[in-house]
Amino acid sequence: MDWQTHLPALIVAFPFLGAVVTPLVSLAGRGARHLWFLLSSCGTTVLALLLWRRVALKGAILYVVGGESWDLALPAGLSLPPRIVLAVDALGALIVVVGALLAFAGTLAYLPSDRGTPEEERSFVVLYLLAMSSALAMVVTSDLFNFALFFGLFSLASTSIVTFGKKKGAAVIAAFDALLFSGVLLLLILFAVALLYGRYNTVNMAALARLLRFGFVEKTVLVLFAAALLARYGALPFTSLFTEFLGEASPAAGCILISGTLVGFYALVRVVFSLYGTILGEGALGWVFVVSGLLSISFGLTFGFRSRRFPLFPGFILLAQTGHVLLGLGVALRSSCHVRAMADYGMVALKGALSLAVVSSLACALLFLATAFIRRWTSSEDLVDVGGLAKVLPKTAVSFFLASWVVAGLPPFIGYVPKLLLHQSLFAFNPLLGAVSIAASIGAAVLLARFFHGLFLGPLRVESLSQKEASLSAVLAMGGLLCLLLFLSFLPSWSLTRWIEPSVSVLLDQAGYVKIVLGGGL
Amino acid sequence: MRKERQVLAIGVLASALIFLGLYQTFWGHLCPGDGLTGGGSVVFALILALPFSGSSFFDRENRWKLLAVAETAGALAFLALAHVDLGSTLFYNALAGQGGLFGQSLPEGGNVGPFFSSGTIALINGALALLVIGAFGRLVTAFFGASSSEKHRREEEGENA
Amino acid sequence: MRDFVVFSVSVLFLLGLGGLVFKKNLLKKTMAFSVAQSSVVLFFVVLGYRHGSRPPLFTFASEGDLMALPSAQVMATATLILSVAVTAVLLALIVLLHRHYDTVDGEEIRRLL
Numbered sequence: 001m002d003w004q005t006h007l008p009a010l011i012v013a014f015p016f017l018g019a020v021v022t023p024l025v026s027l028a029g030r031g032a033r034h035l036w037f038l039l040s041s042c043g044t045t046v047l048a049l050l051l052w053r054r055v056a057l058k059g060a061i062l063y064v065v066g067g068e069s070w071d072l073a074l075p076a077g078l079s080l081p082p083r084i085v086l087a088v089d090a091l092g093a094l095i096v097v098v099g100a101l102l103a104f105a106g107t108l109a110y111l112p113s114d115r116g117t118p119e120e121e122r123s124f125v126v127l128y129l130l131a132m133s134s135a136l137a138m139v140v141t142s143d144l145f146n147f148a149l150f151f152g153l154f155s156l157a158s159t160s161i162v163t164f165g166k167k168k169g170a171a172v173i174a175a176f177d178a179l180l181f182s183g184v185l186l187l188l189i190l191f192a193v194a195l196l197y198g199r200y201n202t203v204n205m206a207a208l209a210r211l212l213r214f215g216f217v218e219k220t221v222l223v224l225f226a227a228a229l230l231a232r233y234g235a236l237p238f239t240s241l242f243t244e245f246l247g248e249a250s251p252a253a254g255c256i257l258i259s260g261t262l263v264g265f266y267a268l269v270r271v272v273f274s275l276y277g278t279i280l281g282e283g284a285l286g287w288v289f290v291v292s293g294l295l296s297i298s299f300g301l302t303f304g305f306r307s308r309r310f311p312l313f314p315g316f317i318l319l320a321q322t323g324h325v326l327l328g329l330g331v332a333l334r335s336s337c338h339v340r341a342m343a344d345y346g347m348v349a350l351k352g353a354l355s356l357a358v359v360s361s362l363a364c365a366l367l368f369l370a371t372a373f374i375r376r377w378t379s380s381e382d383l384v385d386v387g388g389l390a391k392v393l394p395k396t397a398v399s400f401f402l403a404s405w406v407v408a409g410l411p412p413f414i415g416y417v418p419k420l421l422l423h424q425s426l427f428a429f430n431p432l433l434g435a436v437s438i439a440a441s442i443g444a445a446v447l448l449a450r451f452f453h454g455l456f457l458g459p460l461r462v463e464s465l466s467q468k469e470a471s472l473s474a475v476l477a478m479g480g481l482l483c484l485l486l487f488l489s490f491l492p493s494w495s496l497t498r499w500i501e502p503s504v505s506v507l508l509d510q511a512g513y514v515k516i517v518l519g520g521g522l
Numbered sequence: 523m524r525k526e527r528q529v530l531a532i533g534v535l536a537s538a539l540i541f542l543g544l545y546q547t548f549w550g551h552l553c554p555g556d557g558l559t560g561g562g563s564v565v566f567a568l569i570l571a572l573p574f575s576g577s578s579f580f581d582r583e584n585r586w587k588l589l590a591v592a593e594t595a596g597a598l599a600f601l602a603l604a605h606v607d608l609g610s611t612l613f614y615n616a617l618a619g620q621g622g623l624f625g626q627s628l629p630e631g632g633n634v635g636p637f638f639s640s641g642t643i644a645l646i647n648g649a650l651a652l653l654v655i656g657a658f659g660r661l662v663t664a665f666f667g668a669s670s671s672e673k674h675r676r677e678e679e680g681e682n683a
Numbered sequence: 684m685r686d687f688v689v690f691s692v693s694v695l696f697l698l699g700l701g702g703l704v705f706k707k708n709l710l711k712k713t714m715a716f717s718v719a720q721s722s723v724v725l726f727f728v729v730l731g732y733r734h735g736s737r738p739p740l741f742t743f744a745s746e747g748d749l750m751a752l753p754s755a756q757v758m759a760t761a762t763l764i765l766s767v768a769v770t771a772v773l774l775a776l777i778v779l780l781h782r783h784y785d786t787v788d789g790e791e792i793r794r795l796l
Contacts, residue, residue, distance in 0.1 A: 066614050
C-alpha cells in the first residue's frame with residue numbers, strides 16, 4: 001500500500017490541518033500566515049490532481065475510515081458497512097479537482113492588506129480552509145450523515161467569511177439570511193437521512209441504493225433531498241438568496257461559495273442517479289428539474305437586465321447557467337427509462353449538463369473575481385458610476401471579456417461545447433425547449449455585452465482608483481482561471497473524452513457504484 | 523447569603539455537568555457518547571459558571587488564551603491520533619487489544635466496562651472534547667464579554683447623560 | 684405510538700418553519716430554528732428506540748434484552764452540537780447587527796440599509 005491510497009482522506013485532512021495550525025503560524029506574523037495559507041491551499045490542489053490521476057489510471061478508489069484494510073467495506077459476516085466509507089470515482093475526482101482549483105483561485109485572490117485586525121485575518125484563513133475541507137469532504141464521502149455534517153460545517157464557514165472585513169450591514173444581514181436558509185436545508189437533509197436510517201438501518205449510499213424500494217417514505221426522502229440540493233445548487237424557485245449573498249462576498253469568499261454550488265450539483269446528481277437510479281422510473285422529477293431550470297434562466301436574465309449593481313451580475317449569470325444545466329438534467333432523467341431516447345439525446349443532455357456545470361463554475365468565478373476587484377478598486381457598485389475601465393484595467397478587461405465569451409457559449413472557447421450538446425439534446429426532446437434554451441443563451445450573451453460595455457467601454461467615469469492596474473494577487477487568481485479555460489478551449493475533445501465521458505458513464509452505472517463501495521476487498 | 527446559595531447550587535450543577543461530560547468523552551466506546559457531546563456538556567457547565575466566576579485566574583483574557591490553546595491542542599491531537607497507524611487507514615484503532623495502557627480487552631458479559639479498553643477511541647474523544655471546549659468556550663466567553671461590555675457601555679452612557 | 688411521535692415531530696418542524704417565515708424579529712427567527720432542529724434531534728432518538736429496550740450501555744450487554752440503537756443517539760447528539768454551532772453564529776450575527784442598527788427587527792434593518 002503506497003501513500004496515495006490515503007488520498008481520499010488526505011484531501012479532507014490536509015486543509016483541516018492547515019486550518020488548525022494557522023493560529024500557531026500566525027504568531028510568526030502576517031507574511032507567515034499568508035504563506036501558510038497559500039501552501040495549504042496549493043497542497044490540497046496538488047492532492048486533488050493526484051487523486052484525479054490515480055482514479056484515471058486505476059479506476060474508482062475506496063477508503064474505509066478506521067478500517068483494518070482501506071478497501072474492506074464489508075467485514076466478514078456483515079451485510080451493511082459499519083464504518084464511514086469514502087468513495088471517489090471519475091465524477092467525484094472531477095468535482096474534487098475543479099472545487100480545489102476554485103478554492104485555490106480564491107486563495108490567490110486573498111488580499112490581507114486591506115483586511116481588519118490580525119485576529120480577523122487569522123479567523124478568515126481558518127474558516128476558509130475549513131470551508132475548503134468540508135466542501136471536498138462532501139464530495140468524497142458516501143455516508144449520507146457524514147455528508148450532512150460537512151454540509152452544515154461548509155454553510156457555517158462560508159457564511160461567516162463573507163462578513164469579514166465588512167463594516168456594511170448588508171453583508172451581515174445577507175450572511176444571516178443565508179445561514180438561516182442553509183440551516184433549514186441542513187434540517188431537511190437530516191430528516192431525509194433519518195427516514196432512510198429508520199427504514200434500512202444504514203446511511204451508506206451504496207448500501208441504500210442496493211436496498212431502496214420506491215414507496216411513500218422513499219418519495220418523501222427524494223422530495224426533501226431534491227429541494228435541499230436544488231437550493232444548495234442555487235436554483236429557483238427554492239432560493240434567490242445566493243445572488244445577493246454572492247454580491248456581498250469578497251473575491252476569496254466568492255470563489256469558495258461558487259465551489260460550494262458545484263458540490264451541491266454533484267450531490268444532486270449522486271442522489272438522483274446513484275442512490276435512486278433506475279427505480280425513479282418516468283416520474284415527475286425530470287419535469288421538476290426542467291421547470292426549475294426555466295425559472296432559474298428567466299429570473300437570472302430578467303433581474304440581470306434590470307439590475308445596475310454590477311457585483312450581483314455574476315450571480316445572475318451563474319443562475320442562468322444553472323438553469324441550462326437543470327434543463328439538461330431534466331431531459332436526461334426523462335429519457336433514462338427509454339433506451340432509444342437515452343441513446344438519441346439523453347446521454348448528450350447529461351454530458352452537456354455536466355460539462356456546463358463545470359465550465360460555468362470556472363467562468364463565473366472569473367467573472368466574479370473581475371467584478372469583485374473592480375468594486376474594491378472603484379469603491380462603487382453602480383454601473384452608472386463606472387465606465388471606460390479598459391483604459392486603466394486592461395488585464396481585468398481581457399479576463400472579463402474572455403470569461404463572458406465562455407459563458408455565452410460562443411466558439412472557439414470551451415463554453416460552446418456544452419451549450420451545443422445541450423441545445424441539440426433539448427431540441428431533440430422538445431423543439432420548444434430547444435428554442436427557449438437557444439433564446440436564453442442569446443439573452444445571456446446580450447447581458448454579458450451590456451455589463452462589459454458598462455464597465456469597460458466608453459469614457460472613463462471613475463474619479464480615482466485605489467489600484468493603477470490589477471494587483472499581483474488579482475492577476476494570479478484571474479490569470480490562473482483564464483489559463484485553465486484557454487487550455488480546455490484548445491483541447492475540447494480531450495476534455496470531453498478524459499473528463500466528461502468517464503464521469504457520465506460512472507454516474508449512469510448505479511450497479512457499478514454499489515459494486516465499488518460494497519464489493520471492495522473481496 | 524442568597525448569592526452564596528446560588529453559587530453553591532451552580533457549583534454543584536456545573537460539577538455534575540463536567541463529570542457527565544468526562545463520562546461521555548472517555549466511556550464513549552461503551553455508551554452513546556463521544557468527544558462532541560462530552561465537550562458540549564463541559565461547555566454548558568462553563569455557561570452556568572461564567573456569570574459567577576470571580577477568580578482572578580479566570581479573568582477574560584486568561585480564559586480566552588487558555589481556551590484558544592485548548593482548541594488548537596485538541597485539533598492537533600485529533601489529527602495526530604488519526605495517523606497513529608499509517609500502515610492501515612486513518613483513525614484505525616491500533617491500540618485496541620494490544621495490552622498495556624488503553625489496550626485491555628473487554629471481559630465477556632455485561633460489566634461496568636474498563637476504562638482502558640477503548641484503544642485510541644477514548645484518546646480521540648478526549649482530543650475532540652478539548653477542541654469543542656476550546657471552540658465553544660471561546661464563543662460563549664465572547665458572548666458573555668459582548669453582553670457585559672454592552673451593559674457597561676449603557677451604564678456609562680446613563681452616567682454621562 | 685411511533686406514528687404519533689412522527690406526527691409530533693412533523694408538527695414541531697412545521698411550527699419552527701412557520702416561525703422562521705412569519706416572524707420579523709431575528710432573535711425569534713433563531714429561536715424558531717432551534718425549535719425546528721430539536722424536532723430533528725427528537726426524530727433521531729425515536730428512530731433508535733425499540734419497544735421494551737434497555738439503554739444502549741455496555742453494562743447491560745449480558746442481560747439478553749433488547750437494546751435501543753446507540754448509533755441513532757450518537758447521530759442525534761452530533762446533530763445537536765452542529766445545530767448549537769449554527770445557532771451560536773446566528774446569534775453572533777444578531778449581536779453585530781444590533782451594534783450597528785440598535786434593532787433586531789429584520790425589516791427595520793433592511794429599511795435602514
